[in-house]
Amino acid sequence: MKYNSLKYTLVFLSLISITLWGCLKDESFDDHEIQSVAGSGNQNVVSMALTATNTTNHLQIAFDKSDADTTFDAIPVTLAGQPATEDIQVKLVINPALLGDYNAENGTLHEEAPTSVYSVTNATGDSATGYIVTIPKGSNTGYLQLKIKPNDFLGKDYALGVQISSISPAGYLIASNLSAGILALSTKNLWDGKYTLVQKQVGWAAYGIADGETNTWPSDVSIITASAVADDINTPEGGNLQPAFTPGGGVTVFGATAPRFTFDPVTNAVVSVENTIPDDGRGRTLQLNPAVTDSRYDPATKTIYVAYIMKQNGRPDQYIYDTLTYVGPR
Structure with a gap:
């Protein structure tokens, strides 16, 4: 299937709001x-x-x-x-x-x-x-x-x-x-900035997660440079945790799950999605959706399209389709 047949848009902020901290x-x-x-x-x-918020005491600073x-x-x-x-x-x-x-x-x-x-x-x-x-x-x-x-x-x-x-x-x-x-x-790499997020999720209706709905995150999100070719997502509501929706468009996040997108700097294709948080026993991992072959950044529209899967022990796969549209620098 072609991913751009789906609709979406993205969200903002910076790494401290990460686990709803104090x-x-x-x-x-x-x-x-x-x-x-x-x-x-x-x-x-x-x-x-x-x-x-980082137990490894690792700090990434990205400059303009x-x-x-x-x-x-x-x-x-x-x-x-x-x-x-x-x-x-x-x-x-x-x-x-x-x-x-x-x-x-x-x-x-x-x-x-x-x-x-x-x-x-x-x-x-x-x-x-x-x-x-x-x-x-x-x-x-x-x-x-x-x-x-x-x-x-x-x-x-x-x-x-x-x-x-x-x-x-x-x-x-x-x-x-x-x-x-x-x-x-x-x-700051090419993809760094503030975005809007539109998201569709499929697979976890039985667990109180929106299923088949397309929802828009209520605030801008930040796409934050993690390396020359990789970026993390960060929201004001949930820090670096995976954003999600409950039925009807309520916002939530998935614990112990922090997505990192890696891009091909030549083609702008998204080549991997990974969870950067260590396993807490649930076995949550992220991977690109192999059925969607065009996860990418479109430089003409400054839009990131990415389709990926969250896996967890004992549960069906949770399918996530994000469309992130650039708003401005963070």
């Missing part, structure tokens, strides 16, 4: 909307919390195309509890092994960003020996600031594996679960 936010993190200051009852614990120098707070180091009573020096080291481990576990293709495409503006040291970031007296957070030219990242999948190696003066602990992370940097 994560603490610091105003300094708002530009990325996904960094968070980790809290703890122990005054002496220092952490490097890149994300509010530009050849201008861009400086930003890239990596926060945070003292839990009360503000620091003295300056605290936190040493961050670049650890390429973190990228290898992450790639192996998640099927990504991150490569270490060469030092020629970034510089550190506010810390002493270098990529070989490590960088010293200061949490100032009276504050809880210090930052490693980076300066880049976004156009240097066009078509690249650059990232940095970073970890806390030491803290000075003595008496501070490195958080065991937030001592290392991955900062992935890219320029």
Whole structure:
């Protein structure tokens, strides 16, 4: 069947609304909307919390195309509890092994960003020996600031594996679960932006899901760069969880299911759909619908057509047909 015989349109926002959360936010993190200051009852614990909702501590930042120098707070180091009573020096080291481990576990293709495409503006040291970031007296957070030219990242999948190696003066602990992370940097790819979403679902009428209806999501959604050729969907109502509808057009989301669309950069075909959330026991996976051969991005109309299947243990397949129509940049 030809997918463009179906009708649809898409939705908006950014990765923090992800699991209907209540994560603490610091105003300094708002530009990325996904960094968070980790809290703890122990005054002496220092952490490097890149994300509010990602247990792998992996942060993807995608920039608008530009050849201008861009400086930003890239990596926060945070003292839990009360503000620091003295300056605290936190040493961050670049650890390429973190990228290898992450790639192996998640099927990504991150490569270490060469030092020629970034510089550190506010810390002493270098990529070989490590960088010293200061949490100032009276504050809880210090930052490693980076300066880049976004156009240097066009078509690249650059990232940095970073970890806390030491803290000075003595008496501070490195958080065991937030001592290392991955900062992935890219320029927004062709498909990134705000979209409307029109969706048809088939197969799960018995489970309270709209069946055979075509519905329009009530808000714009965001298609967010995940790599040079892949994008995640994000809605204000459900974060990165798979959007869906109940009978009559009520909105809902599928838990433990976060779709990622991968495109062929030459043909604009959608070549895969995958679930980026680990299995919670239900065995939820996503795959392209093999009966629909034209899942694609149409550059003339800036519309994404994608037909895919959600599978779950013990249930029939849930068929999903999305039409995402570009509204503007996010």
